[in-house]
Amino acid sequence: MEDTEFDPSTHPHRRLNPLTNEHVLVSPHRTKRPWLGQVEPPQTTKLPEFDPDCYLCPGNTRAGGKQTDKYESTFAFENDFAAVLPPPGPAAPPSPHPLLATEPVQGGCDVICFHPRHDLTLARLAIPDIRKVINEWVRIYLLRGRQEGINYVQIFENKGAMMGCSNPHPHGQAWSLSVVPSLPATEIKNLKNYASTTITDPSSSAPRGPHGRPCLLCEYVHFEVSVEHESGRVVAKNDHWVALVPWWAIWPFEILLLPYKRHISNIASLTTEEKDAFAQIMSIVTKRYDNLFSCSFAYSLGIHQRPTPRAEGTSEDQDDDDEDISHLHLHFDPPLLRSASVRKFLVGFELMAEPQRDLTPEQAAQRLRSCSEVHYLDAIPSSEEK
Amino acid sequence: MEDTEFDPSTHPHRRLNPLTNEHVLVSPHRTKRPWLGQVEPPQTTKLPEFDPDCYLCPGNTRAGGKQTDKYESTFAFENDFAAVLPPPGPAAPPSPHPLLATEPVQGGCDVICFHPRHDLTLARLAIPDIRKVINEWVRIYLLRGRQEGINYVQIFENKGAMMGCSNPHPHGQAWSLSVVPSLPATEIKNLKNYASTTITDPSSSAPRGPHGRPCLLCEYVHFEVSVEHESGRVVAKNDHWVALVPWWAIWPFEILLLPYKRHISNIASLTTEEKDAFAQIMSIVTKRYDNLFSCSFAYSLGIHQRPTPRAEGTSEDQDDDDEDISHLHLHFDPPLLRSASVRKFLVGFELMAEPQRDLTPEQAAQRLRSCSEVHYLDAIPSSEEK
Ligand SMILES: [Zn+2]
Ligand SMILES: [Zn+2]
Numbered sequence: 001m002e003d004t005e006f007d008p009s010t011h012p013h014r015r016l017n018p019l020t021n022e023h024v025l026v027s028p029h030r031t032k033r034p035w036l037g038q039v040e041p042p043q044t045t046k047l048p049e050f051d052p053d054c055y056l057c058p059g060n061t062r063a064g065g066k067q068t069d070k071y072e073s074t075f076a077f078e079n080d081f082a083a084v085l086p087p088p089g090p091a092a093p094p095s096p097h098p099l100l101a102t103e104p105v106q107g108g109c110d111v112i113c114f115h116p117r118h119d120l121t122l123a124r125l126a127i128p129d130i131r132k133v134i135n136e137w138v139r140i141y142l143l144r145g146r147q148e149g150i151n152y153v154q155i156f157e158n159k160g161a162m163m164g165c166s167n168p169h170p171h172g173q174a175w176s177l178s179v180v181p182s183l184p185a186t187e188i189k190n191l192k193n194y195a196s197t198t199i200t201d202p203s204s205s206a207p208r209g210p211h212g213r214p215c216l217l218c219e220y221v222h223f224e225v226s227v228e229h230e231s232g233r234v235v236a237k238n239d240h241w242v243a244l245v246p247w248w249a250i251w252p253f254e255i256l257l258l259p260y261k262r263h264i265s266n267i268a269s270l271t272t273e274e275k276d277a278f279a280q281i282m283s284i285v286t287k288r289y290d291n292l293f294s295c296s297f298a299y300s301l302g303i304h305q306r307p308t309p310r311a312e313g314t315s316e317d318q319d320d321d322d323e324d325i326s327h328l329h330l331h332f333d334p335p336l337l338r339s340a341s342v343r344k345f346l347v348g349f350e351l352m353a354e355p356q357r358d359l360t361p362e363q364a365a366q367r368l369r370s371c372s373e374v375h376y377l378d379a380i381p382s383s384e385e386k
Numbered sequence: 387m388e389d390t391e392f393d394p395s396t397h398p399h400r401r402l403n404p405l406t407n408e409h410v411l412v413s414p415h416r417t418k419r420p421w422l423g424q425v426e427p428p429q430t431t432k433l434p435e436f437d438p439d440c441y442l443c444p445g446n447t448r449a450g451g452k453q454t455d456k457y458e459s460t461f462a463f464e465n466d467f468a469a470v471l472p473p474p475g476p477a478a479p480p481s482p483h484p485l486l487a488t489e490p491v492q493g494g495c496d497v498i499c500f501h502p503r504h505d506l507t508l509a510r511l512a513i514p515d516i517r518k519v520i521n522e523w524v525r526i527y528l529l530r531g532r533q534e535g536i537n538y539v540q541i542f543e544n545k546g547a548m549m550g551c552s553n554p555h556p557h558g559q560a561w562s563l564s565v566v567p568s569l570p571a572t573e574i575k576n577l578k579n580y581a582s583t584t585i586t587d588p589s590s591s592a593p594r595g596p597h598g599r600p601c602l603l604c605e606y607v608h609f610e611v612s613v614e615h616e617s618g619r620v621v622a623k624n625d626h627w628v629a630l631v632p633w634w635a636i637w638p639f640e641i642l643l644l645p646y647k648r649h650i651s652n653i654a655s656l657t658t659e660e661k662d663a664f665a666q667i668m669s670i671v672t673k674r675y676d677n678l679f680s681c682s683f684a685y686s687l688g689i690h691q692r693p694t695p696r697a698e699g700t701s702e703d704q705d706d707d708d709e710d711i712s713h714l715h716l717h718f719d720p721p722l723l724r725s726a727s728v729r730k731f732l733v734g735f736e737l738m739a740e741p742q743r744d745l746t747p748e749q750a751a752q753r754l755r756s757c758s759e760v761h762y763l764d765a766i767p768s769s770e771e772k
Binding site: 004005006008011012013014015016018022023025027029030081082083084085089090091092093096097098099100101102103104105106154156157158163164165173175179181182183184186216219220223227247300301302304331333343344345346347348349351352353354355356 | 390391392394397398399400401402404408409411413415416467468469470471475476477478479482483485486487488489490491492540542543544549550551559561565567568569570584602605606609613633686687688690717719729730731732733734735737738739740741742
């Protein structure tokens with residue numbers, strides 16, 4: 001083995017995620033292991049356009065007794081069973097021991113219905129309808145993020161029964177909290193650390209963050225779009241956004257979606273053109289996901305950005321706000337591995353030691369690039385299917 | 387709300403895990419939320435004592451073509467599809483960009499069959515048979531951990547189809563690596579940090595780590611065993627070991643199992659008596675787990691300890707080795723939440739921001755304490771069942 005040259009598509013190795021400072025173990029030689037585990041049935045059921053039993057369909061009654069509006073576009077409402085309660089709350093009690101630290105958390109949890117139709121996920125929505133979802137995300141980020149006592153807004157979508165999602169009606173959530181949660185806090189710490197300690201090539205044309213300092217994600221994505229297509233990790237790209245399988249991906253078909261032309265800290269700072277491009281690439285990514293295994297692809301989606309918006313009336317041009325160190329990005333974490341019914345489990349060694357993957361990110365990107373941008377359910381049916 | 391007194395069993399709050407420096411969000415007010423999600427069938431199938439199609443049953447042939455020994459006690463063999471390859475391996479290539487860090491990893495993966503019987507999990511094994519599993523863990527830890535190029539040994543068990551485990555035959559694994567994986571590396575960093583920066587009560591009777599310095603886990607567990615039973619987190623305790631739902635637990639019925647009478651860095655340092663007590667408490671914990679929902683309880687189990695054993699011939703009495711900063715402990719991470727068929731999913735907000743739980747660790751410990759120590763399958767059948 002010592003005389004062989006290292007080949008990342010053959011030799012076990014690990015890669016560092018600079019956003020979290022954690023590693024992932026890559027075992028590319030192992031992609032032909034036999035599978036003997038749990039097989040989940042492929043999603044073949046066709047959903048109705050309206051489900052009288054769905055509490056998110058327009059006009060229906062929710063478990064808490066409230067009625068969902070007869071909405072025609074997007075629709076947001078406060079979760080009837082929120083994980084947190086509105087501020088203010090009682091103060092922290094004295095800790096019984098320094099190692100038993102407790103911190104009260106307040107906030108609010110919103111549910112965001114993407115569309116009145118029960119059966120239209122992001123992958124099947126028209127781009128103007130995805131654009132409306134983005135507008136709703138911006139509205140909630142600004143509204144919640146400027147409320148007294150709120151220091152972080154987490155917008156996310158959890159899609160698919162495989163992810164434990166209790167309702168197939170296309171919807172996401174926004175949890176607004178008095179604290180910055182662990183993962184985004186770690187990412188921001190590492191972005192700040194990068195900005196203050198990294199010496200970059202002065203001739204590089206990568207965009208820069210606040211105060212002209214280097215931005216970890218601006219640098220990373222600038223490099224990724226320069227890599228030759230066939231060997232790279234880019235899945236889709238338009239004038240403002242790029243979707244890629246990150247170098248440090250944990251999930252088999254994990255995607256990082258982010259703007260690459262300029263440093264943008266949050267969704268409220270996007271121009272109209274950038275929001276249009278955002279809707280377009282969201283459509284491409286979700287369609288390719290569905291086409292990969294001809295199923296409604298399960299995933300968790302999360303928006304990471306500056307914890308709360310800028311104060312009203314300030315803009316990125318006016319102010320070099322340190323909080324703008326955040327580089328807006330979306331994580332897609334999907335569990336599917338080999339087909340509509342074979343999923344990855346984060347268990348055993350991965351739970352106790354370090355995440356591990358067999359398929360390389362480059363191989364995953366290649367698979368996703370080869371998928372059509374026309375949704376398989378919208379493809380022209382063959383003569384046999386008539 | 388401001389006038390109310392904070393009550394950890396009512397008010398949302400978060401708790402810090404000092405081993406990882408990450409938080410968990412606790413939403414105790416939410417335990418009565420309606421459940422509409424995926425329901426998995428309870429495990430009612432009775433397994434045969436021998437399965438001719440099981441590659442771990444004695445004498446059968448494995449997928450790679452090799453034959454499993456006709457073993458009568460425990461049996462370990464090298465995984466035919468290991469995640470890593472033996473050292474030495476080729477050196478790291480130059481990185482195409484500083485943010486794309488790659489590090490070759492070498493090592494070996496062992497499979498450890500706990501018992502020849504296909505149907506006997508740890509919960510159903512006699513204590514002397516569990517004792518043999520512990521002996522096998524010690525043997526592999528010493529053997530692998532002293533091999534050239536090995537810097538870490540992770541012993542773990544992944545049990546249950548719900549965890550993606552491909553074979554119900556009771557078995558675990560040991561992955562031996564040239565690197566210390568992310569999670570144990572973080573734990574060791576935080577243990578070292580605690581030892582060098584914490585000022586503890588000099589009159590405390592808690593055991594201490596190497597060089598007489600404070601040990602995070604010695605201090606923590608010493609406090610936990612002092613808490614009144616009814617309000618505490620202790621699930622089971624014997625002369626040397628305690629099983630508890632940690633203050634910072636993520637999984638509903640997560641358990642931390644560790645020695646509490648003295649600082650012990652690894653399983654090879656256990657006395658005969660401590661190993662006997664280890665087998666006894668393993669039996670109690672796994673029986674209570676099975677009895678909680680009357681099913682073969684799914685979990686991932688991992689042993690965290692000093693990365694590799696001491697050099698041959700040295701003992702803890704002879705040497706104040708800095709590596710002994712590790713405090714031997716076992717993590718049980720089980721996914722079940724409310725019944726044999728309702729599981730927790732780490733998705734959405736938890737994947738994107740921070741783990742979250744509804745049931746408090748104190749409530750979970752209370753539930754586990756109320757379970758019998760006699761396995762439900764071994765309980766005397768009622769007259770109707772005859
Ligand atoms: Zn992020
Ligand atoms: Zn540990």
